[in-house]
Amino acid sequence: MSPTDPVSGDVVARAEELRDQIRYHNRRYHELDDPEISDAEYDALVRELQAIEEANPDLVTPDSPTQQVGSAPSELFAAVRHRVPMMSLDNAFSFEELQAWGKRMERYIEGGVEFCCELKIDGVAMSLLYENGRYTRAATRGDGQVGEDVTPNVATISAIPDQLSGDPPAVIEVRGEVYMPLAEFERLNKEQAEKGLRLFVNPRNSGAGSLRQKDASITASRNLSFWAYQVGELEGGPPFTTHWDTLQYLNELGFPINPNIKVLAGLDDVFRYCERWLHDRHTLDYEIDGVVIKVNDLGQRRELGATSKAPRWAIAYKFPPEERTTLLRNIQVSIGRTGKATPFAEMEPVFVGGSTVGMATLHNQDQVRAKDVRPGDTVVVRKAGDVIPEVVGPVLSLRPEGLPEWEFPTECPVCGAPLVRLDGESDTFCTNVDCPAQRVGRIVHFASRGAMDIEGFGDKTVMTFDREGLIEDIAGIYTLDWDRIRQLEGFGDISVANLQTAIEASKSRPLANLLTGLNIRHLGFTNSQVLARAMGSLDRIMSASEEEISAVEGIGPVIAASVHEFFSLDRNRDVIRRLQEAGVNPQGPSAPTLPQTMVGLSVVVTGTLERLSREAAEEAIKARGGKAPGSVSKKTTAVVVGEGPGAAKLNKAQELGVPILDEAAFERLLETGELPEPAAG
């Protein structure tokens, strides 16, 4: 470091490092369509460099990525110069930054400002040129000045008109976002998985990749879609006064305009809009990574003008990152009550989507292979549906040299028995029925809420009892040695009394609950209920033939065989006998018969109701002859919505036009079996 240089060498080195990283990621993003860090992480790098350069203007070099937008186009496609440059937008990451933007604007214009707010679709920005109403060219944004000619590929997108309707201008350049709908992304990845091909990491990547096909018929097969949001070049069009008007005009010409666009008067409302979509973004069939806020009045826009990099009249409010990268320390398998060996990722804990994530399921061997994640990899992690962590995929460029593929273990990590995967199945199983993991799991399941519902008898209690050799199987719950339990840490007189009461109460649960608790393969609560209703008693089921069981509506050959085999095994008959000796005496499946008002109806409940739990509401539907499935389909009669409904269900209901009921309407439906009149309008 030179003595005349006031800037510390650390900062110089850091700036250089950041430039290299940014250039590298630019290339991954723009040329290879294979970004390996999230947009937010990329933005963080750029901002750090900008901060350094602002504090030390001497360090700014003309070739610094901060002086450029994007990167140069590749050679695969012809270059296209945009006659009106496609500028990028400044970003805001907080309400404060949004307000600062508003303040800066006040220096340029007078009076009130209206804002046109649009969802920021996470797709590929596109410029579409129409001459005399005909589609003539499509180009990517590229570096903002020069993009790539993707005319034949984009022509296959059905949402993009080939011929404009109405009275089109001589020349119009329409800008918007090409994106892959989530449903299409899932379909595509399912297809990839079936073919044993590598999965696409996210919809944006697959969208960009689909556009860069030399063979446009591949693009066509990908079902991309489009939202228009801006007019670029224009010759001979009508005069507009607001951005909103231009959007309406684009719509009249035949372009899809996102229905969630809103004009709002103040930044407080704008911020509420941002927060609303941050919360609701999972209800959409496409990914968004923020909100774009534009000054609505075009006169005001002209007054505001632009800096060299971005217009002053627009800003992108970016959501906090949903995806983060972290180190995959190891892959282990856990053994469930059925013996199923489920691989899961053990990661360096990372804060993502509102909580710290250290573990995530990998589902099965094929999923690990398809994602190609290996211990030692840096992996991308996100929240699926806002709650469940998910490993998206590895960051290949950060993979240590020679990192070996993960091998599915051949022995159970708990009991050492062989792990076996049968032909044609995706799951691997521990073959030892006495495996402690399975034994404990079965007992926990027996005592769980959908089964015998024994409060206080969760996995911690069961594991303690198992370790002390106090319990062998589910029947052992009713013959516990309470004197010994009272000597255990944490089991005083009160908790023991509570446990005893809970166990006593479980003896008279409905038959379906007992069946659910027995751990019969393929027999969960719903099918147990079907069986219990059809057969009436445990004895009937135990003495029924396989044919009789499979004759029950909804029970096929596989479940029938599983049930029949379970009751034919001596060890299981012995367990049942001991349960009965202990006084377990299930109540008949149907308590007092209610008027069957709901026959033929299928009602989905979501959220918490005030007077009934969701389970009780579903019970009420079934007890009246109706169905209460867990998801909405076109067969669904109605959706009952309580507090905090599931966005997916609500959205699907709206999509399919399924009536949505509140609690009062639901209670009327239960009584009468009739839907309320749809509201007019």
Place this chain on the structure above:
DNA sequence: ACACCTCGAGTTCT
């Protein structure tokens, strides 16, 4: 044989 709907099983974190 296939599409579609359901179900079961394992899952994370507060």
Place this chain on the structure above:
DNA sequence: CTCGAGGTGT
């Protein structure tokens, strides 16, 4: 929530 697989109707 996600995955895989069973059941049913075409």
